[in-house]
């Protein structure tokens with residue numbers, strides 16, 4: 001009778017130890033996964049949200065259209081966010097729309113932005 005009680009107690013303690021070590025392992029693993037995840041999204045954000053495409057002052061569409069295909073990618077919320085490559089607006093995270101230089105120019109003028117003479 002006494003033996004059975006001791007056995008149960010040992011089993012109980014062992015079970016408790018296993019549980020707590022499994023828990024702390026899960027926590028460690030969770031933290032590791034979390035930090036790796038953070039690092040990845042930060043790198044992705046830096047790659048996708050290029051703040052150099054936010055145009056300031058007098059906008060020169062001919063210079064922005066580096067490949068000279070007559071088209072640029074313009075944000076439909078922030079008209080001065082223009083790139084020659086597809087991407088996302090660093091301000092509102094919207095996907096840029098492909099427009100002709102003529103359309104981009106009209107959008108800018110209609111919204112009070114300044115363009116070069118051409």
Ligand SMILES: [Zn+2]
Nearest residue numbers: 075078089092
């Ligand atoms: Zn935007």
